[in-house]
Amino acid sequence: MLDGSPHGMTLWVVKLGTSLLRGDTSATIEGFAEGIAAAFARDDRVVLVSSGAVGLGCQRLQLSQRPETVVALQAAAATGQGQLMALYERALASYGIAVAQILVTRSDLADRRRYQNASGTLKQLLQWGVLPVVNENDAISPAELRFGDNDTLSALVAAAVDADQLILLTDVDRLYSADPRLVADARPISDVHHPRELDALEAVAGDGGRWGRGGMTTKLAAARIATASGITVHLADGRDPIRLDALLQGERGGTVFHPHPEPLGNRRSWLAHALQPQGDLTLDAGACDALHQRGASLLMVGIIAVQGEFSANQPVRLQYPDGRELGRGLCLLSSEAVQRALDAEPADGSSPVVVHRDALVLHRR
Numbered sequence: 001m002l003d004g005s006p007h008g009m010t011l012w013v014v015k016l017g018t019s020l021l022r023g024d025t026s027a028t029i030e031g032f033a034e035g036i037a038a039a040f041a042r043d044d045r046v047v048l049v050s051s052g053a054v055g056l057g058c059q060r061l062q063l064s065q066r067p068e069t070v071v072a073l074q075a076a077a078a079t080g081q082g083q084l085m086a087l088y089e090r091a092l093a094s095y096g097i098a099v100a101q102i103l104v105t106r107s108d109l110a111d112r113r114r115y116q117n118a119s120g121t122l123k124q125l126l127q128w129g130v131l132p133v134v135n136e137n138d139a140i141s142p143a144e145l146r147f148g149d150n151d152t153l154s155a156l157v158a159a160a161v162d163a164d165q166l167i168l169l170t171d172v173d174r175l176y177s178a179d180p181r182l183v184a185d186a187r188p189i190s191d192v193h194h195p196r197e198l199d200a201l202e203a204v205a206g207d208g209g210r211w212g213r214g215g216m217t218t219k220l221a222a223a224r225i226a227t228a229s230g231i232t233v234h235l236a237d238g239r240d241p242i243r244l245d246a247l248l249q250g251e252r253g254g255t256v257f258h259p260h261p262e263p264l265g266n267r268r269s270w271l272a273h274a275l276q277p278q279g280d281l282t283l284d285a286g287a288c289d290a291l292h293q294r295g296a297s298l299l300m301v302g303i304i305a306v307q308g309e310f311s312a313n314q315p316v317r318l319q320y321p322d323g324r325e326l327g328r329g330l331c332l333l334s335s336e337a338v339q340r341a342l343d344a345e346p347a348d349g350s351s352p353v354v355v356h357r358d359a360l361v362l363h364r365r
Contacts, residue, residue, distance in 0.1 A: 010044045011126070012248060013163045015154035015222075019171040020238045021052035025084075030091045031241025036131060037095035039248040045126045046248070047161060049134045049154040050088070056080030081135065088133050098130045103137035109156055109274040110315075119160040119266075126161070151218040155225035155233075159269040166226045167247050168219055169238025174254025175201070175216065192257045198224050223257040225273045230263025232256065264361065271328055272361040275315035279308025279335050281354070282319045288326055291318075291362060298329070298360065301351035306338045318355070318362075329360035 014036070021028055036046050054073055057080030058066060067073050081103070089099045102122065108114045125132045134157055136150065151168060158166045172180075177187040192198060202220050223233045234253025237243060247253060264272060283291075287302025298318065310316060312334045318326040331338070333354055341352075 008043075010039075010165060011047075011161060011163045012039065012044060012165050012167060013047045013049060013154055013158040013161070014167045014244065014248075015049040015150055015169060016051060016238065017150070017168075017170045018051040018055060020169060021050075021055060025052060025056060026087050026091075028241060029087045032238075032244050033088070033091035033095065035241065035245030035248050037092065037097060038245055040095070040097055040129065040131075044248065045129075047122060047126070047132045047134060047157060047163070048088070049150050049157055050084065051135070051150050053077040053080040053084050053135060056083045084135075085133065088131070092131055098128075100125050100130050100132050102132050102134045104134065104153070105137045106274075106276065108137075109160070109270075110276060112270065115160065115270055115274060122157070122161050149218040151222040152225070155222035155231075156274055158226050158231050159229040159266070159273065162266070163226075163231050166222070166231050166233045167244070167253065168222060168233065168235050169244065170219070170235065171237070171239055172235075172254075173237040175219075175235055177201075179216075189255055192223065192255065195224065195228075195260070198227075198257075225269070227257050227259050228264050228272065229266075229269045230259045232259050268361045271315070271330070271359065275328065277308075277317040277328055278310035278314045279306065279331075280317045280319055281306055281331070281338070282321060282323070283326065285321060288320055291326065291357075291360070295357055297353045297357040298355040299351040300338070300341050300354050303338065303342065303354060306335050306342065308335060310335045312337070316355070318360075325363060327360060327362035329355035331355055 014032075016032065036048070039046055054066065054077045057076035057078070060079050060083060061076065063076070067076055081101075085099065085101050092099050102118070104118060108118060122132050122134075134153065136153055154166060154168065157163075175189045175192070176183075177189060180186040189201070192201070198220060202217065219235060223235075226233045233256070234247060235255040235257070236247055236253035263269075281298070281303050282305040283298070283302050284304050287298060290296040290302065291298060304321070308316075310331065312332060313330055315328060316331045317328055320326050331354060333341075333352075338354065
């Protein structure tokens with residue numbers, strides 16, 4: 001909830017996928033605007049995460065097919081982004097709702113101060129009754145720093161603004177146990193209650209084929225991020241814009257991912273999901289137990305190997321001895337310093353802290 005918000009207000013983040021904004025984009029956006037305006041009239045607030053800039057840019061440039069190179073995609077996005085915002089501005093203006101453009105890169109959310117700034121800006125816009133329209137800054141994001149999909153971005157935004165509900169609108173009605181286009185007896189899934197259920201679904205989605213690459217994997221990843229932060233996630237068919245109005249009035253999506261009963265705080269959500277690890281620290285069994293059982297900081301004595309190159313205060317992945325991921329945190333030492341300590345003779349006395357417990361988040365077991 002936003003500070004100073006009226007009791008009972010719901011804060012929604014709505015993600016519109018590229019597949020929904022093909023064809024008559026203007027009419028489609030006008031349809032979604034109607035439901036958003038109705039939510040504002042109920043004193044709810046909405047953040048919109050919208051794809052569509054590349055497609056509109058391709059139309060404006062009269063390109064016969066979507067570009068394949070990163071530079072060409074970025075140029076198309078730059079051409080289409082202004083047009084996309086103009087469509088939202090025009091559609092919402094008839095309801096008296098102002099629209100604000102927010103373009104972010106992964107590095108914006110990976111930096112703690114910029115993450116807080118983005119969160120503060122979004123919350124201020126919401127308090128003013130403005131509709132923030134968020135998109136990845138495709139025109140300048142280098143390939144290695146891109147989200148790659150707006151599902152992940154929408155979940156990170158939902159965590160950053162402490163949203164109550166995240167709606168992922170797509171061109172399927174719900175989640176299935178397999179790709180229903182390929183598997184005749186694919187089972188519809190109405191509810192997902194526990195991270196272990198997400199693990200099983202991700203294993204199926206990751207098997208390849210259109211179901212894995214076509215977007216369901218990223219939606220499961222988004223659901224993991226948001227539910228860990230205490231946010232309910234709805235996967236729903238958005239091909240008819242009227243559907244959004246029903247969802248914003250409290251109707252459930254085709255698949256509902258229920259929030260974790262013990263959500264991560266804002267900082268731990270940032271540590272767990274917004275950061276891109278720059279290296280790995282492999283721990284011994286004793287260190288793993290100390291982190292899990294006693295909430296301890298990670299000491300040098302518990303590290304058995306370091307991989308990758310990173311500077312001090314950069315994010316790292318913490319691993320069990322068998323290579324499974326234990327958690328993530330900010331390493332107080334560089335990879336070079338950690339390696340030097342591992343190569344040195346064991347010293348008597350205290351062992352230095354490598355990852356402080358306040359800058360550490362462990363995976364739920």
